[in-house]
Amino acid sequence: MDSEYRFSHKHILGLADLSAEDIQVVLQTADSFKEISSRSIKKVPTLRGKTIINFFFEPSTRTRLSFEVAAKRMSADTFNISNSGSSTVKGETLIDTARNLAAMNPDCIILRHPRSGAARLLADHIDASVINAGDGTHEHPSQGLLDLMTVREAKGGIAGLKIAIIGDIAHSRVAHSNIIGFSKMGASVTVSGPATLIPPGIEELGAQVSRTVMEAVDGADVIMALRIQKERQQDPLFPSLREYAKFFGVSHKVVAAAKPDAIIMHPGPINRGVELDPKVADGTRSVILEQVTNGVAVRMALIYLIMGGD
């Protein structure tokens, strides 16, 4: 690594803003922090006295808890606000709410919001660091990074791998961050799903599009299934969950077309039997729970790098 290098980002808004070198540093830092979570005393004093606010406008169990666990293991003080408890329900704008939070001098705000660009909007209006925990259908950078970490662990590296992402590419911020992240790190990314869920110009983010799921997973090192949101049936984007599972679900047959040592990933929560066959989800090649474990390490690394990195 270049000795001049310095992780210089104040905010983590998307993987589009990070260089390959930045991503490398996050993954290395996460690797070194992962061990903390396996100690009997799972806490280091690194961020003692720092204040982190989890500001979640969408329901989330995994991501919110993961950020909170990460912050607490670094000894930061954490506070949680959810949409129903916040003053935006009383008509306050996002910017005003954020300014009020900022007036309490937090060091970092972690935002989950249903609108694309919301994290950027927040970052433009307050002094604290902002970590995007998912904004609309734009990006979910910490998820992308934990997926990169998980693949790197399982495969010993990322460059040269074939990653197949199957499902609702159009509405998935996870897919967007993963396409950007994996292609930046030298992997090839192929996406597939119903044509109604493949957005225009996805190639410009770095993905190739396969017409069939079987073609997409052919020779793949990694198969990632994406969550199907049930309400998309009404949009109308596909006829039924039953038909979706039959033609686009990741089954044993699909897995058999990938490399023999291919791993299976899913960002959760899983619709069992829809996008992912339960036997595949629970099979030996699944690294889905490893993703969750790594999520804590990656988030510890992100918080550390933007707030305490020096």
Added chain:
Amino acid sequence: MPGLILLKNGRVIDPVNGIDQIQDVLIVDGRISAVAPPGTLSEQPGGLVFELDGKWVVPGLIDMHVHLREPGQEYKETIETGTRAAAAGGFTAVAAMPNTKPVNDNQTVTVFILAKAAKAGFAKVYPVGAISSGSKGDHLAEFGELRQAGVVAVTDDGLPVGNSQLMRRALEYAGDHDLLVISHAEEMTLSHSGAMNDGPLATRLGLRGIPHIAEEIMVYRDLALAEFTGRPIHIAHVSTRESLALIRRAKEKGVAVTAESAPHYFTLTEMAVDGYNTLAKMNPPLRTEADVAAVREALRDGTLDAIATDHAPHSELDKDMEFDLAANGIIGLETAVPLTLQLVRENQLDARRMVELLSVNPARILGVDGGSLSVGAPADIAVIDPEKKFVFSEESIQSKSRNSPFLGWEMQGKAVLTIMDGRITWQEPISS
């Protein structure tokens, strides 16, 4: 009380009368009294004299598509502030879209708008009425009474007329009252909840896209209805290459269609949205390089008849927020002249064509006064300094709102003197 004004040594560009040369123009009692070679008109005692070497003297500009927001949304714009912005931009007349609160679907609203406009006195306001009651798309507004009250055209602008039968009947019935029908062409089931142009950038930003076909399908429908009914139609804010191809073909077939586009559609692409810039959010959305090139070509070849700004004032309350939630539209009255002059400087248009697009044709399409410097006509005149440079800044804006993607741009070309019915409505220092 308007008196005598003598405009000396300006370049008079008056396409209707075939004039493009240095002339003096004399204004007496609100009307054009004489247009004559320099020095041949004697200065009158008590009259105002302007030396206009290097300036253009053109018929007052007419913006056939503005939103003045009054009644109902006076925090964004009023008829007074909107027409003052018009005067500052060289406009002597504007056509006011009906999506006020309440909607201008009845004579009471029309009369109110005209009274406010007369009191403000900065520009002529031609109210445009709604096609459907409340612009709800269900049944026809009372075109006859609207016409009697002073409406010059009808549209549900801001919203399309989704019901094809209603649009057909509107075209037919508008003929009884000599009203132009203006189409806001948008197929709502395709544009539904989109926030920007559909394509790779929308995908990257995670914003829902509005595909170009959402406009083109409706342009095609309305051209077909115009041909079928034999009634004229005007297509507002055309933004796509294929819409223009459809309009061009219809004109070749002899369909009575006219069309406008706006300066932002020949100046900006969707890239202006990058970074979630709500000041570049509008409907129809900014499109691609190919569409910008097509709009420029259509301005040249006559497929487009008019440049209209779609002046759409919004306050920070409507714009400083998540991109999805921000209002559509930008102000345009004060940037139309420099942005159009940029096309002239790039040899995409000549000066005469610019005057046709911004004055002659809007007057003809709407069937209103203006568009010429004919002797005896009302003295509606814009004096443009094509060289004047300025930075378009919040402080310089006359509109009540500041929502423009052109803030901070260095502009060249400015209306320095605007005269309506012989009265000066805008004046700034004129360089010699």
